[in-house]
Amino acid sequence: MIQIQLLETALLLGLYILLAGGYALFYTLAWMWHRSSIRIAAIALYGMHGLVAAGIVFWAPLWLGWKLLLIASSLAILAIPTITLHHLERTHGTGSLSA
Amino acid sequence: MYRSQKLAVKYLAAAIALFGVMTVAGLLSAYYYINPDFLFGMLHFNIAKILHIDTLVIWLLMGFMGAIYWFLPDELGREPVGIWLAEILFYVFCAAVAVVAVVFIVVQYGGSDQASLWFINQGRKYVEAPRWAALGVVAVMVVFGYNVIGTVIASRRMTGIVAVLMVDLIPLVALYLDAFPAVTNMSQDLFWWWWLVHLWVEATWEVLIGCIMALTLMQLLGTSRKIVESWLYIEVALVLGTGILGLGHHYFWIGTPNYWLGIGGFFSALEPLPLLGMVVHAVYDAGTHHMKATNRPALYWMMTEAFGNFLGGGVWGFMITLPQINLYAHGTQWTVSHGHFAFWGAYACGVISVAYLVVQKTRNSALVNGAAWKWSFAALNLGLIGMVGALLVAGMTQSFVERATGGSTLRAFIAGQEDPWFVSGMMLRFVFGLLFTFGYAILVYDLLTLGKRSVSVVAQPVSP
Numbered sequence: 041m042i043q044i045q046l047l048e049t050a051l052l053l054g055l056y057i058l059l060a061g062g063y064a065l066f067y068t069l070a071w072m073w074h075r076s077s078i079r080i081a082a083i084a085l086y087g088m089h090g091l092v093a094a095g096i097v098f099w100a101p102l103w104l105g106w107k108l109l110l111i112a113s114s115l116a117i118l119a120i121p122t123i124t125l126h127h128l129e130r131t132h133g134t135g136s137l138s139a
Numbered sequence: 140m141y142r143s144q145k146l147a148v149k150y151l152a153a154a155i156a157l158f159g160v161m162t163v164a165g166l167l168s169a170y171y172y173i174n175p176d177f178l179f180g181m182l183h184f185n186i187a188k189i190l191h192i193d194t195l196v197i198w199l200l201m202g203f204m205g206a207i208y209w210f211l212p213d214e215l216g217r218e219p220v221g222i223w224l225a226e227i228l229f230y231v232f233c234a235a236v237a238v239v240a241v242v243f244i245v246v247q248y249g250g251s252d253q254a255s256l257w258f259i260n261q262g263r264k265y266v267e268a269p270r271w272a273a274l275g276v277v278a279v280m281v282v283f284g285y286n287v288i289g290t291v292i293a294s295r296r297m298t299g300i301v302a303v304l305m306v307d308l309i310p311l312v313a314l315y316l317d318a319f320p321a322v323t324n325m326s327q328d329l330f331w332w333w334w335l336v337h338l339w340v341e342a343t344w345e346v347l348i349g350c351i352m353a354l355t356l357m358q359l360l361g362t363s364r365k366i367v368e369s370w371l372y373i374e375v376a377l378v379l380g381t382g383i384l385g386l387g388h389h390y391f392w393i394g395t396p397n398y399w400l401g402i403g404g405f406f407s408a409l410e411p412l413p414l415l416g417m418v419v420h421a422v423y424d425a426g427t428h429h430m431k432a433t434n435r436p437a438l439y440w441m442m443t444e445a446f447g448n449f450l451g452g453g454v455w456g457f458m459i460t461l462p463q464i465n466l467y468a469h470g471t472q473w474t475v476s477h478g479h480f481a482f483w484g485a486y487a488c489g490v491i492s493v494a495y496l497v498v499q500k501t502r503n504s505a506l507v508n509g510a511a512w513k514w515s516f517a518a519l520n521l522g523l524i525g526m527v528g529a530l531l532v533a534g535m536t537q538s539f540v541e542r543a544t545g546g547s548t549l550r551a552f553i554a555g556q557e558d559p560w561f562v563s564g565m566m567l568r569f570v571f572g573l574l575f576t577f578g579y580a581i582l583v584y585d586l587l588t589l590g591k592r593s594v595s596v597v598a599q600p601v602s603p
Contacts, residue, residue, distance in 0.1 A: 043544050044539075046464065046467050047538070049463075050458045053457050053458050053461070054457060057411050057457045060411070061450075061453065064415045065418060067419075068418075068419045069426070072423065072426040106404065106461050106463075109408055113408065113409075117412070117415060120415045121415070124419040128419075131366045131369050131370075
């Protein structure tokens with residue numbers, strides 16, 4: 041690993057999770073408020089998350105196993121908000137909320 | 140009010156007081172980095188650091204116990220069994236903490252003998268308290284467990300939350316037995332020590348705060364038992380599923396076999412995923428209640444818990460959890476940054492939320508609001524974010540200059556400590572620490588005077 045790649049890779053890993061959180065946040069807001077602009081923001085955030093994941097996979101000097109784990113995690117991250125919200129609505133016994 | 144709830148108020152008051160000791164000791168520790176000669180020959184950096192870290196553990200533990208003593212009688216419909224013993228032990232606990240603190244400050248250290256282990260310092264990070272005090276902590280935790288389990292048996296009543304709590308109390312007590320050093324091999328000692336530190340923090344405490352937040356949600360927002368219990372089971376499964384073997388990320392560099400690199404890295408990398416679900420849940424709950432409740436500070440602190448846990452544990456932790464990064468980052472200010480953020484998000488915010496809830500109930504306040512809590516909320520969170528940001532910069536500098544570039548030599552260590560980015564980071568940490576202390580002072584003022592100031596209590600019904 042070249043020295044500067046240490047910081048770059050670590051920051052990319054942090055950004056990877058931060059963007060996943062942003063996607064989950066906006067996806068939930070879009071689900072509750074039915075706003076297409078927020079839905080687009082959620083898609084954009086997941087797209088940026090995907091780009092960061094691709095950056096890590098193709099550029100970062102991490103072991104291949106970790107890169108495969110990141111790809112699998114990105115797929116899980118895509119599904120987590122949907123699954124969580126379905127379960128939330130089932131337990132709360134409500135339909136989607138509107139503002 | 141039950142006797143148990145009066146005891147809860149005392150525990151929470153003691154917790155908030157120790158939160159202050161932790162803050163002052165942290166500020167002192169931060170100042171040593173700016174002025175290493177400060178209190179030279181009187182009070183060393185290591186003592187201030189011990190006070191900072193140990194009071195962190197104790198104030199959170201007291202906060203958790205206060206929360207459980209508050210909710211337990213309502214949950215089981217009776218006074219907890221053996222509450223008189225818990226009342227006595229509260230004072231013993233407080234006296235022991237005070238004696239240990241005085242010994243740390245005045246005596247500081249002793250010889251390499253059993254007497255030092257028993258009466259001065261056990262020499263193990265986070266659990267430095269001398270052996271007599273550690274035995275006392277075990278006694279307090281055993282009585283705490285007896286209060287909970289005995290009450291369940293006596294009341295012949297069981298709820299899902301209490302069932303999870305009962306199961307959690309067993310490892311909570313058993314793991315603390317690991318606080319007593321028994322082996323002289325450092326690798327072996329660290330191996331078992333991490334069982335205590337990691338499994339308390341990332342397993343049993345997570346479950347405990349999950350139970351407390353579930354009970355808080357029911358009182359604060361009137362959320363149904365079915366919902367909170369359903370989520371508690373999911374959280375417990377996910378947290379334990381990733382958290383227990385996430386222990387491996389502490390085993391990377393202490394002389395354990397290589398397979399811990401894979402196990403630790405894999406399960407640690409999964410740890411942020413449940414936190415994402417927590418963010419979704421928090422936003423959903425906030426949306427359903429439009430961020431309105433009769434106790435706004437308690438609600439806001441609870442929401443901050445979800446986001447703080449995700450950012451501090453998830454984002455900050457993920458940066459340094461894979462072995463190839465961790466090789467350079469472990470033991471630097473980078474991990475300190477992660478530790479501060481994660482503890483704040485995962486636990487401290489939750490305890491503050493419960494403190495506000497208890498204050499509202501004890502003072503019969505219809506609506507808790509006002510300006511003070513907002514100032515405190517802003518100053519504490521901005522101070523904390525500023526500190527972890529500054530520590531992140533300092534830690535990255537250390538990892539880069541001292542570890543990656545310098546090869547971890549003594550010369551590289553000095554170069555790292557003298558690097559302008561590191562120095563600036565540590566100065567900024569102190570400045571934001573002052574802001575945090577300011578926020579703490581307002582928090583104390585707010586908690587002490589809530590319900591006594593006309594501005595904070597408005598006698599108007601608000602639907603939960």
